[in-house]
Amino acid sequence: MPYRRKFLTRAGYTTLSALLTMGFLQKDKQKEDHSTDSITANYINVNSPLRQLAAAKGKRYGAAISSDILLKEKDYANLIARECSIVTPNGELKWNATEPQPGQFTFESADAIADFCQKHNIDLHGHTLFWHMGRPDWLPYPPTLKMIERHVKGVMGHYRKSKVLKSWDIANEIIADNENETDNLTYGLRKGVKPELIRDLFLIAASVDNSKKFYLNDFGIEGATWKSERFLKMVEYLKNSGVKIDGAGLQSHLWFSTAYGFDEKGFNSVLKRLNDLEVKPIITELDIIIDTPLPDSIKKLDQMVADSYKRYLDLCFAAKVDTVITWGLTDRHSWIRHPDWMPRKTFRDNPNLWKFLRPLPFDENLQAKSARNAIAQAFEQAT
Numbered sequence: 001m002p003y004r005r006k007f008l009t010r011a012g013y014t015t016l017s018a019l020l021t022m023g024f025l026q027k028d029k030q031k032e033d034h035s036t037d038s039i040t041a042n043y044i045n046v047n048s049p050l051r052q053l054a055a056a057k058g059k060r061y062g063a064a065i066s067s068d069i070l071l072k073e074k075d076y077a078n079l080i081a082r083e084c085s086i087v088t089p090n091g092e093l094k095w096n097a098t099e100p101q102p103g104q105f106t107f108e109s110a111d112a113i114a115d116f117c118q119k120h121n122i123d124l125h126g127h128t129l130f131w132h133m134g135r136p137d138w139l140p141y142p143p144t145l146k147m148i149e150r151h152v153k154g155v156m157g158h159y160r161k162s163k164v165l166k167s168w169d170i171a172n173e174i175i176a177d178n179e180n181e182t183d184n185l186t187y188g189l190r191k192g193v194k195p196e197l198i199r200d201l202f203l204i205a206a207s208v209d210n211s212k213k214f215y216l217n218d219f220g221i222e223g224a225t226w227k228s229e230r231f232l233k234m235v236e237y238l239k240n241s242g243v244k245i246d247g248a249g250l251q252s253h254l255w256f257s258t259a260y261g262f263d264e265k266g267f268n269s270v271l272k273r274l275n276d277l278e279v280k281p282i283i284t285e286l287d288i289i290i291d292t293p294l295p296d297s298i299k300k301l302d303q304m305v306a307d308s309y310k311r312y313l314d315l316c317f318a319a320k321v322d323t324v325i326t327w328g329l330t331d332r333h334s335w336i337r338h339p340d341w342m343p344r345k346t347f348r349d350n351p352n353l354w355k356f357l358r359p360l361p362f363d364e365n366l367q368a369k370s371a372r373n374a375i376a377q378a379f380e381q382a383t
């Protein structure tokens, strides 16, 4: 049964005034190699690259990327370099890519991304050292502590001296989706995972390389949910255990439509409680999927997506979130267009509806969408 994406935070969309008319993105005022994001105020406007708009507010904007596409598609590589100051490998740093056989490490595809980051002054976010998916066939879940120690030493050790890799999702999606899928009601951990194992994972990571930022990453925690309550308890447990944990990754795969109310109050509470725990909320995998009922036009859908980006990011920036990563930059390569991941009920058996899967800032022709302008506006209005 493929990994099923549960419905996550749902939100109605606000009828915000029409976003900025789609202007042509101004040619970067910066040197072609984008060696720096610091630009003088009179250059910046909402048509500037997102990385520059973010930098102007001391923030970072980026996207998940794939090494094979980076090498095959020059237009995609140029767009990433122009718009992103941080990137996350889509799969190149998952266990099945880095340790396909016990004790045998491979980093070619991840290193290709690291080299790209070096060339374009982009931070690299390491995703991920511990996950129930993306595992080689030989690896059980949860892995033994011995397997974890060998993996963390091998992978974090390889990037210890990296100038671009700045952070790790030390653990990903360790909270079960509901109480039937856990044997620990306090922390709601996936079956077989003990809190002490996650504590020891973080301790081992710190013993290998404590120069990076450490995150605990999960989805379905962007509001007052069964999952977010247990995620916060797990963060508190790790803090109280004295482990190094710098940030909490809120994946933010968000599902919006006119039928669902967004839990703004619950989301604000999660952000506040993380800040109170001194664990920075980071937006790690943001994309906005409009689900049933679908609007009757692509134009309306794009506006719903844009409004949802603006509303969500306004709340994030009000809570001083300083890093926003979308799970992809262009609809051309969104994971949600893959039959394994798209919402089964609405889309999987209706290819004629796949054109409505438009969750990202740029369309399949790498043209800016109203979502991109909404993100730009959110950065511009951030205080």
Ligand code: XIL
Pocket: 090, 091, 172, 251, 285, 335
């Ligand atoms: C997804 C990738 O985008 C897909 O290409 C892959 O087939 C499966 O994993 N949460 C995560 C990411 O933490 O690692 C997942 O990425 C999406 C959900």
